[in-house]
Amino acid sequence: MSNDPSYGDPSHSANAPQGSGPSHSGPLYLEPRLAPRAAALLTSPALLHTLVDALGSPLNVILPDQIADNVRAFRAVFARHQLSGRVFYAHKANRSSALVRRLTTTGAALDAASLTELRHALGSGFTGAEVMATGPKDPEFLWLAARSGTLVNADGPDELEQAAALVRAHGLPRLRVLVRLSGFEAPGARRLSRRSRFGTSVKSLHQLLEVLDRHRAHLEPVGVGYHLDTTSVEEKAAALEGCLHAMEELRVRGFHPEAIDVGGGFGVSYLAHAAQWERYTTELTRAVAGARPPLAWGGHGYGLRAENGTLRGALGLYPAHRPTAGPGYLDELLSHPAPGLGRPLGTLLLEGLHQLYAEPGRALADQCGLTLGRVLEVRPSDSGGPPLVRLAMNAGDVALEDHGVLVDPVVLPRPPVPAGAGAPVAVHLMGNLCLEADLITRRAVFLPRLPRPGDLLAFANTAGYCMDFGATRAQGQPLARKVAVHREGDGDWQWCLDEQYWPLTRTGEAQG
Numbered sequence: 166m167s168n169d170p171s172y173g174d175p176s177h178s179a180n181a182p183q184g185s186g187p188s189h190s191g192p193l194y195l196e197p198r199l200a201p202r203a204a205a206l207l208t209s210p211a212l213l214h215t216l217v218d219a220l221g222s223p224l225n226v227i228l229p230d231q232i233a234d235n236v237r238a239f240r241a242v243f244a245r246h247q248l249s250g251r252v253f254y255a256h257k258a259n260r261s262s263a264l265v266r267r268l269t270t271t272g273a274a275l276d277a278a279s280l281t282e283l284r285h286a287l288g289s290g291f292t293g294a295e296v297m298a299t300g301p302k303d304p305e306f307l308w309l310a311a312r313s314g315t316l317v318n319a320d321g322p323d324e325l326e327q328a329a330a331l332v333r334a335h336g337l338p339r340l341r342v343l344v345r346l347s348g349f350e351a352p353g354a355r356r357l358s359r360r361s362r363f364g365t366s367v368k369s370l371h372q373l374l375e376v377l378d379r380h381r382a383h384l385e386p387v388g389v390g391y392h393l394d395t396t397s398v399e400e401k402a403a404a405l406e407g408c409l410h411a412m413e414e415l416r417v418r419g420f421h422p423e424a425i426d427v428g429g430g431f432g433v434s435y436l437a438h439a440a441q442w443e444r445y446t447t448e449l450t451r452a453v454a455g456a457r458p459p460l461a462w463g464g465h466g467y468g469l470r471a472e473n474g475t476l477r478g479a480l481g482l483y484p485a486h487r488p489t490a491g492p493g494y495l496d497e498l499l500s501h502p503a504p505g506l507g508r509p510l511g512t513l514l515l516e517g518l519h520q521l522y523a524e525p526g527r528a529l530a531d532q533c534g535l536t537l538g539r540v541l542e543v544r545p546s547d548s549g550g551p552p553l554v555r556l557a558m559n560a561g562d563v564a565l566e567d568h569g570v571l572v573d574p575v576v577l578p579r580p581p582v583p584a585g586a587g588a589p590v591a592v593h594l595m596g597n598l599c600l601e602a603d604l605i606t607r608r609a610v611f612l613p614r615l616p617r618p619g620d621l622l623a624f625a626n627t628a629g630y631c632m633d634f635g636a637t638r639a640q641g642q643p644l645a646r647k648v649a650v651h652r653e654g655d656g657d658w659q660w661c662l663d664e665q666y667w668p669l670t671r672t673g674e675a676q677g
Contacts, residue, residue, distance in 0.1 A: 192589040192611035193445050193460070195485065195573045196437045197625035202231050206374055206650060207623060210577040212658055213537060216648055217621060220541035223558035223645040225632050227663055229267035230466035230676075231533045232653050236271040239525065246499045248521045253297050255429055255526025256282045260630045263666035264533060265289045270668045270676050271517045273635035276524045278313070280306040287313060299524070300363075316341045316388065318426065321365045322376045329380035339385045343426055343522075344373050344559040346391050349400075349407035364391065365528035367407050374418050390426025390522065396484070398494075398501055401427065405510050406503040411670070412519065425514065426522035427498065432490040433531045435483075435626055442486040445571070449608075450476065462593060463609040467569075483569035491528040493579060527629035534628030536563045536645065536649060538574075538605070540620045541597070549610045551591040554616055559603050560598035562622045562645050564635040568608060574622035587614025596621070598640055 198491040199207065206213070206228065217224050232254070239252045253276040254268055269290040277283040278300035281647050285518055286296050289615065293313030298306065302317075302324060310317050319325050347364035365373055366497050377386050389411045408425045409563050415422045436442050451457045453466040454476050461467070467483030488498055499511030499521075506513060538558035543634070545552055565572060574594075589612050596603035616622065624631075636644050646665035668676040 174655075183473055193441075193448055194611050195441055195571055196253075197572045197575065198434055199625055200231065201533050202228055202234075203625060206658065207575055207656060208576070210621070211580070212343065212660075213577060213621060214579060216660065217537055218498070220646045220648065221361070221643060222556070222621075223539065223562040225261075225516070225534060225627070225645045225647040225663075226537065226539045227261050227263045227534045227647055227649045227666075228532070229261075229263040229649050229666060229668070231531075232264050232267055232529060233271050233676075235525075235531060235533070236268070236273045238522065239495065239529070242273075242492045242496045242499070245496065247512060247515055248499075250424065250514070250521035250523070252529070253522060253524045254529045255455075256286065257300075257634075258530045259524035259534070261534070261628070261647055261649075261663050262289060262626070262649070263663045264530070265291075265598070266666060267668045273529075274320075275647060276526075280309060280422060283309055283313075283315065295596075296316045297475060297522075304331075309334075309659075311337050311340050314341075315340070316387065317344060318343045318345055319373075320345055320363055322372050325373065325376045325380070329376075329383040330651055332383040341385050341387050342377075343375075343388050343390055343424065344386065344388070344410060345369065345426075346389055346404075346408065347393075348556070349404040354377050361392075361394065362440070362618060366605045370414060374414065377415075377420065378418060378609055386420050386422055387521070388412065388422045388424035388426065389415070389521070390424075390428060392426075392428030393430065394522065395430065396432060396651065398498055401430075401498055401611055402501045402510060403504050404676070405498070406505055406513075409503070409513055409517065409519075412517065423518075424520040424522050426524065427495075429524040430530070431492070431494040431523075431524050431525050431528040432484075432487050432631060433626070434485070434487040434490045434529050435570055436486040439486045439488070442484075446480065447617060447632060449480075462604055463607075465607045467607075481513070481569055485497060485571055491525070491531055494528075495523060526619075530629035532626055532628075534626075534632055536627045536632055537577075537623045538563065538622050538624070540616045540618050540622065543592075543616060546593070551593050552615065553595055554592045555595045555597070556605060556622060558605070558645070559598045559639070559642060560605055561635045561637050561639070562633075563627055563631060565624065565627065565631045567635055568630055570631060571606070571608060572625065573610055574610070574624045575613070576616055577621040577623055579617070579619035584619070589613055592616070597642055601616075603643050624665055 236646040250273045253274045255276045257278045266289045274295045275286045276297050291316045297316040298310040345364035346367045347361045348366035389408045452460045453469040469478045538556040542555040591609040594605035648660050649666035650660045652658045
């Protein structure tokens, strides 16, 4: 594990020497993985301090060009398996206008899970044919989807009935629908895959087919799909094979489906070093068991607990370092043999002439933004524990731990930078709400030196769900504003408010 004092400087090498550090076990760093664009931005602290001075803390910084890179990486997986289809960005991962508008230039589509998201997509340049409506749908959402020609990912028979009634009542063209399935079972398995409150059990597929049969004049089924809340490739492989069988059932009924939607859940690797993650989780387990001092506020164990000398529970954390994530995970799934048919799933999709749909949210927002928080106060702990660092933000503004993500912030000192690097230190990060529970991180965070009031802490890679999914105006504290930061080639960084960003150059030319 790295304990080089230069950690916190984004130019710090991932290959820095490993060492024991100043404490009995050394600093338990969890260094963020930084893509080149995010790393380059963090080497411009003067710009980031200027932005926070002007727009306040907390501040969300969006990197819209990164989402175009991420789309290309997913499209490369499609090409590797010779598959056609569409990548749908799951809009719920982030509210940014800049990301949505930049996405219109990439050939990707968009997954809207609410009326507001659908309106945002249409107002940002997407056509209805480039949007899929997912999630629970109220009548207004379903009406606009039908009116705009949006593909509707239907949750069950009732939703299909409502959609058909809307089409009939308003004299609209046939509505393209995709049916979501769940409850798949691998051959030889003792039970179905994990339960989901979404979708219709594959055992009840006949009910969906009967509804589609009755409404052939109003509904056009274009395929089937699933979305499982799991990281298990085996479970998703069983679901994808189940969808292949469901496509055949649709064809037997005389329909002409063309697409299978594998949903999202491809994951993100947040940390730069696997060894740091392994060491931290080992030491956390030891701390909960009482074999070392606590690592978190109040002895919090992230799902682990000690009972009568026995360690119980399960670690409820996101696997912050993943050897395979994002496009690599999709590649692994398509290369995985179907449980019953024994051949690669990508090959079976190709032979069946099926299009592949995917709905990455977190994975498409990977490295697309960061959150800045200004240090307001640094004071010693009354208990003699780690110092308390209070920030001009709260836990809802950077909800990493709400999603089980543990990753260190990067320290951006406010000029003038003090002489000397300082010594590594563990601190507790406190929020700006009058609540005992308002901890930015419940764990003690190791930093390369003690921050000073006026410094910024940059929380990397927060664009996927962690940036504003849980942000509120509690106590009248301000919501984080968003700025879009971009540059052409190796030129200077340019910025604008998120809502003012459009994928155009200064001369009005469209970005590619």
